[in-house]
Amino acid sequence: MKALIVDNEKHVRDAVRLLANWQSLGIDTVLEAEDGVEAKAIIEAERPQIVITDMMMPISSGLDLLEWIQLHEMPCKTIILSGHNDFEFVRHTIKHGGLDYLLKPIDPFQLEHALRKAAESWRQEDRARADDRLRTMEMNQIKPVYRDKLLSTLLNNAAEYSALRDQLVQHFPGLKEAVDSRIMVLSLDTMEQAAREKFAYRLDLLFFTLINISNEFLDRRRCGTAFRYWNSESEVILLLWGYLAEAEAVAAEISRGITRALRTRFDFGLGLVKSFPSGLQDSYKEARTALRNRNLLEMGSRITVYRENDRPNAEALHLTDFEEHIRIAIRSGRDDQIEEAVGEWIEAVRGLGRITVAQLELWGHEYNVIKARWVQDFFKDEKVELRLPSEGAPYIVPMDEQGRISITLWQQELTESMKRLASRVRQRQQQEGNVIFDIARYLEQHYARELTLQQLADQFFLSREYISRKFKQQLGENMVDFLSRIRVDKSKLLLLNPLLKIADVAQSVGYQDEKYFSKVFKKLEGVSPNEYRKTMKLVESLDTN
Structure with a gap:
């Protein structure tokens, strides 16, 4: 807080400065002015919370200063000092918002009491002002929502x-x-x-x-x-x-x-x-x-x-009618076959003279059904995400810069997506006959056990050296890093449960040593398990709000 002492006599200003215990009042800055004119400039620039002013001063009196403070609605508390026990001065002090009227020579106890009353009064009003601002902000945020809800209810x-x-x-x-x-x-x-x-x-x-x-x-x-x-x-x-x-x-x-x-x-x-x-x-x-x-x-x-005789197209083109041709092309793994199959569908689309939002919604529904069938057919129980770049939009057919559907861009997206899917299918076929991928699946299923390279060698009738070398060649990382990544991924789910201790989570994913688990977790995630838990709790709190 700031205080301003206004008096044309320096010894009075010094006395007020020395008599008050400013620190206990929460006042860290004490300013001075010789008259009302200088005081007005300081008040405008510094915005003090408390003003202690003499009543009788040359150039501009304390009464003028009180009137000016009230006229300009300055949020400060005023205390009057005067050598005159004059009823008119007291009346003007009260009329213009003065909080106290002290006679000179200044009594230290009266000054202390007046300053404390002024400081507390200012704090109470400041809290009230803050509450009013908060209520105003909340109302400004609530009003549009309330208005929208009101009209939505009427429309429904x-x-x-x-x-x-x-x-x-x-x-x-x-x-x-x-x-x-x-x-x-x-x-x-x-x-x-x-x-x-x-x-x-x-x-x-x-x-x-x-x-x-x-x-x-x-x-x-x-x-x-x-x-x-x-x-x-x-x-x-x-x-x-x-x-x-x-x-x-x-x-x-x-x-x-x-x-x-x-x-x-x-x-x-x-x-x-x-x-x-x-x-x-x-x-x-x-x-x-x-x-x-x-x-x-x-x-x-x-x-x-809207036109009363306007009806949607009776003629509907179905993506499902072309599903089998595209599926066989994906199975073939040949880019030219995929391009031909997708091209056949696009040619049929281009033959339409009219494409509506309703038609796009139909194709979107059919595409989602087809995707589910393909994932089940090609990958059995494995989780595979198949997405087009435009699937973040309301419709799977992408829009151009003008907001029209772009059949050309859709053909490119669909073709590239099917080629990527064909590549995944080939990888899957290769994995099914490869013992290294069997080992990888074994690690994924038994990550919570205490696994060693020797145990795996005995399990799959291979040497430790062969497993170590081939694992790195096939999967691009060594077996320890692969297993650590799986364990850390599993532990992240367990950390969402606040009832589980870090040590319990570590043991659940195969680490008997909590400190070693934390070291591995921080190496892969950049934060400790406890920091990760706090971050996710904060995210969950924000989502809830």
């Missing part, structure tokens, strides 16, 4: 409107007179690749930005509001209660605003005008249908209006 069940009406009208006065409404859906599913990469780990920021931009235009027209729909992970909902006939123009205006701000474009689906609030869900379903049925091969407007 219009029957809730009567119960929510007062709250909704308080936030959105335009709803008070609403008779009809219309829903627009802004979809993140088909956003351009650059935006997808930019906001890959900041999706909340993207939602916040899109909602703010949309509401900037809607608030200007006083015709609706945008919110995050909590039943969907990839939609911003725009609820319109005005400008319903011009909704397409409103969407175009918002789209241009988003493009200017984010340098990217998004798709909008528009439902038809419906009664408010009973028709909200129907208008929302129409907006989603418009998005699902739009032709992703076209580069026309990114705004699609």
